Amino acid sequence: MKKIETTRWLLYVLIFLSVLLPLIFQINLPITETKVARGVYNLIEDANENANVIISFDYDPSSKPELQPMAVSVIRHCLRRNYNMIFTALWPMGVQMASGAVETVRKDNPHLEYGTQYVNLGYKAGGMVTLQKMGKDLRDVFPADMSGTSIDSLALLDGINSLNDIDFIISLSAGVPGIKEWIMVGHDKYGRSVAGGTTAVTAPNILPYVNDQNQLSGLLGGLKAAAEYEKMTGASGTATAGMDAQSIAHLVIIIFVILGNVRYHINKKRGEE
Amino acid sequence: MAGFMTVFGIWLGFFLTMAIYSFLYKDNPFYKVAEQIFIGLSAGYWFVYTIYNILIPNLFNKLAEAPSKHYLLIIPGILGLLMLTQLTPKSAWLSRYPISLMIGTTAGIGMVRYLSSDVIKQATATMINPFVAGDFWSTIGNLMLVTGTLTGIVYFFFSKKHEGVFGGVAKTGVYFLMISFGAAFGYTAMARISLLIGRVMFLKDIWFVNLTELIAKLFT
Numbered sequence: 001m002k003k004i005e006t007t008r009w010l011l012y013v014l015i016f017l018s019v020l021l022p023l024i025f026q027i028n029l030p031i032t033e034t035k036v037a038r039g040v041y042n043l044i045e046d047a048n049e050n051a052n053v054i055i056s057f058d059y060d061p062s063s064k065p066e067l068q069p070m071a072v073s074v075i076r077h078c079l080r081r082n083y084n085m086i087f088t089a090l091w092p093m094g095v096q097m098a099s100g101a102v103e104t105v106r107k108d109n110p111h112l113e114y115g116t117q118y119v120n121l122g123y124k125a126g127g128m129v130t131l132q133k134m135g136k137d138l139r140d141v142f143p144a145d146m147s148g149t150s151i152d153s154l155a156l157l158d159g160i161n162s163l164n165d166i167d168f169i170i171s172l173s174a175g176v177p178g179i180k181e182w183i184m185v186g187h188d189k190y191g192r193s194v195a196g197g198t199t200a201v202t203a204p205n206i207l208p209y210v211n212d213q214n215q216l217s218g219l220l221g222g223l224k225a226a227a228e229y230e231k232m233t234g235a236s237g238t239a240t241a242g243m244d245a246q247s248i249a250h251l252v253i254i255i256f257v258i259l260g261n262v263r264y265h266i267n268k269k270r271g272e273e
Numbered sequence: 274m275a276g277f278m279t280v281f282g283i284w285l286g287f288f289l290t291m292a293i294y295s296f297l298y299k300d301n302p303f304y305k306v307a308e309q310i311f312i313g314l315s316a317g318y319w320f321v322y323t324i325y326n327i328l329i330p331n332l333f334n335k336l337a338e339a340p341s342k343h344y345l346l347i348i349p350g351i352l353g354l355l356m357l358t359q360l361t362p363k364s365a366w367l368s369r370y371p372i373s374l375m376i377g378t379t380a381g382i383g384m385v386r387y388l389s390s391d392v393i394k395q396a397t398a399t400m401i402n403p404f405v406a407g408d409f410w411s412t413i414g415n416l417m418l419v420t421g422t423l424t425g426i427v428y429f430f431f432s433k434k435h436e437g438v439f440g441g442v443a444k445t446g447v448y449f450l451m452i453s454f455g456a457a458f459g460y461t462a463m464a465r466i467s468l469l470i471g472r473v474m475f476l477k478d479i480w481f482v483n484l485t486e487l488i489a490k491l492f493t
Contacts, residue, residue: 012297015469016469016473019466019473020473023473024477065467065470066468092318092326128383184386184389199464199467200460201460201461203460204453208395208398211394212397213395215398222467223463223467223470242467242471245470245473246467250462253462253466
């Protein structure tokens, strides 16, 4: 029993060190691109000039380490392409996440202007029902932005009345409601291109939508994909910084899984004997 | 040097992080305090947010500004109040009306959308020509997609005993399912490590920097 307890603590200490040490001493392990992550990049890169983009912040601080680097990279990319960014949130705390991402981007883009380059419409309850209503009349769902300014006075939203006036949708999602609702309504009902990012836990459930029907144009699943996206856009951020730690920690887990299995089979054999 | 509230926030974050990770040792009062602060804050935040960002702008303001235009909002308002009847056992039955309306509406809207997105479009996405000229790996990937889908479905067909050729196909389906569960587990491990990375980054880049600043201030 004492031996198991010691092994447990050894594992905790090793995992902690395998995260801490690579963050202090960067080794810059290679980050390889995947096709699904490239799909997100291509959707944003290939859109028309002055495209109208909805970026939906469907997460809260508990998913910030994974999704915030994606949000920052996506905003930077859209800004570089001179798109009109419309922020919304299907989660209440998504509004603050959007503000935080904008503040990070503003550090290297001090002239980022509210109302002409981006607007934040804030949170709306209702999930799929709200999205269906946005498909018909966006102005009825969001008569004002998050600070109460009438959307009629926001130049960026001139001519945008429903989802049909949106070129593509990016959802950064940690669960329900989130990217799945955007696929169902945004793409499958209104024919808008949808892509986005999810936490690694959610990614296996969403990956099947990146398919022949293009229900999802691409997907960033977890910190690894966030680092891929940073690499594609050429702007390293916290995801890239965390990838060494992620890889080393995975290596430790794999070694312990193998050791655990070897031990299990040795014990089983001894028991049989 | 950061302001008092910023420093207080950093040290509170440090304390709560340590309190949560102290569960690795065993359940203890520090962990309980952190857990209950988290639950209490979430509930409190949600309560206030609902009132100020949903009820006031969407219901109270509209009814106060133009009652004749928005009189229909009284119905969802009453249904919302009926939800509160859950608080007393005698009147709890009244809450069944708003709950049944919510479930019925969600099921009605969801059925159409799920049928379209999760059944028709997903099935259509599997009905592909798997052979891609000049792209060997895409062809292999497509064949795996079709084989995995078909054998996986066969495994969940329980009206025929899993033996012979049928059993072999079902067993292949199990292998595909196991591989997908393994991938899902790998993604989950990645997510948990990502959260740990987030906390360690906070400790290293924010808390430790603040600590060194405080120590430097103490000795100067």
